Structure formats: structure tokens, C-alpha cells
Amino acid sequence: QEITGPHARESAVLKKYPEVVFAEGKFEKNNTTRTYTQAGYTVTASSEFADNGQDLYRAWRAFDQRYTDSTHTWITLGNSYNVTDGTYYIAASGSPAGSANRTQLTIGGTLRSGEWIGLEVPHKLIVNNFSIKGQHDALSRSPKSGYIAASNDGTTWDQLLAFTNITGWSTGESKSFVPDTNTATAYKYFRILATSTQGSNAGGFFAIQELELYGYEEVGAGDNSVDTSVKSVYNTPDLT
Numbered sequence: 001q002e003i004t005g006p007h008a009r010e011s012a013v014l015k016k017y018p019e020v021v022f023a024e025g026k027f028e029k030n031n032t033t034r035t036y037t038q039a040g041y042t043v044t045a046s047s048e049f050a051d052n053g054q055d056l057y058r059a060w061r062a063f064d065q066r067y068t069d070s071t072h073t074w075i076t077l078g079n080s081y082n083v084t085d086g087t088y089y090i091a092a093s094g095s096p097a098g099s100a101n102r103t104q105l106t107i108g109g110t111l112r113s114g115e116w117i118g119l120e121v122p123h124k125l126i127v128n129n130f131s132i133k134g135q136h137d138a139l140s141r142s143p144k145s146g147y148i149a150a151s152n153d154g155t156t157w158d159q160l161l162a163f164t165n166i167t168g169w170s171t172g173e174s175k176s177f178v179p180d181t182n183t184a185t186a187y188k189y190f191r192i193l194a195t196s197t198q199g200s201n202a203g204g205f206f207a208i209q210e211l212e213l214y215g216y217e218e219v220g221a222g223d224n225s226v227d228t229s230v231k232s233v234y235n236t237p238d239l240t
Helices: 059-063
Strands: 002-004 015-017 028-030 035-038 041-045 104-107 110-113 115-133 143-151 158-163 174-177 187-197 210-217 227-229
Touching: 015 115, 035 059, 041 059, 059 115, 059 210, 104 143, 104 187, 110 187, 115 143
Parallel strands: none
Antiparallel strands: 002 227, 015 210, 028 035, 035 041, 041 115, 104 110, 115 174, 115 187, 115 210, 143 158, 143 187
């Protein structure tokens, strides 16, 4: 047996994250804070349409790999977005009674307004792209404009992508959102914030059927990686 190392790991491979499927009974949850943790992954959201206290439409539903069941979808509180043009209600004035609290997030030093969903990963990732499916039977709730942000402390958020006028959502199909800034930095926290939805949005919701991250795990220094080689040889039998 020969052992060599330690050394840096080989280049990471492109994989889908989370690597687990969020499923009822397998994760820790706090519905009050909208926080759900399974196998080192934590899902959070700015709001949820809780459906009279049931577990439909909660944030973890965006990671349960149920692509065609519209109840397995993350949906924000109602009256968050204008039902006609899909813009986010930034201030209480002009928004309907009972509308959601205005949610804001500082991204790249600039305050942005919109509902968001977030994922914390167990190991830092350099993300290649974000894959999003719109709600299976309500595509008007899909994001039209917004931001994708990332952080390493959950407080200071860098901008990965600003997207505008994303249209043409189709049932069962995914759209790819590719970061165009901070593309070489590994992050632990990610959020997608929508400043507007498609419009003609009954109820004023923002919804995501399924969210997937494709990226590379951060390659660490050679502090614990070794190569082990085991060789075997024939021995000479004793004929006596």
C-alpha cells in the first residue's frame, strides 16, 4: 500500500444543487420564520401563501422535484404584485388593502424591492446557472424582472445577475439564468428576488414551481486529500 499527499483535490465537476430532495418528514422546519433545513441545505423566503395553515405553497416546495403538481409550488403572499402589470407594490400607498409587507434587500450596495426565495448550501459554490420552472398552471406568476444575489455571511449581498423582461414561460419548461458578475467567486447563500411578474397576475403572487442550482463546489487546499494505491502480487506456493 502506498499513500501520497496531502494535495489539492481534482477540479470540481458541474452538479445540480441541492443534492437532496426536500420531502415532508425529512427536514427541520419553522413555519413562523419560513426556514427549512435538510442535510445541510436551508431554504428561506420573504413570505409564503400558507393556504390556511397547511403546508402547501411553502418555500421548501420549490426544491421537492414535483414538477407538474401546482400545489407543490412556492407562492408568496397575495397582493404582493400589481394584478395588471405585475410590478411589485413598493409602498403601501396605492397597493390594495391587506397587501404583503414591502420586502427590500440591499444588493451590491443598492436597495432592491421584491419578494425573494433563498438557499443556503453546506459548502460554497461557484454557480454556473439557475434553472427555474414557473408554476405549472399559473405561469403569469413567474418572474419577469429582478435580481439574483449571493452572500457569504447572509448579510452583505453581491449581485450575480440583473434580469429584465423575461417572458415566454411554458408549462413544464425551465428557463436558465446565468450570472454575469462575480462569476468566479464561491458563495454559501443565494437569493432570487422578483421586482415584477408577468402581469395579468390574479391575486398578485410571485411563484416558482422548481428551482435548481448548477455549479461547482469550491475546491479546497490540500489539507485532507490523499491518494491511496493498493497493489497485489502472487506469492509462491509451498509445495512441501
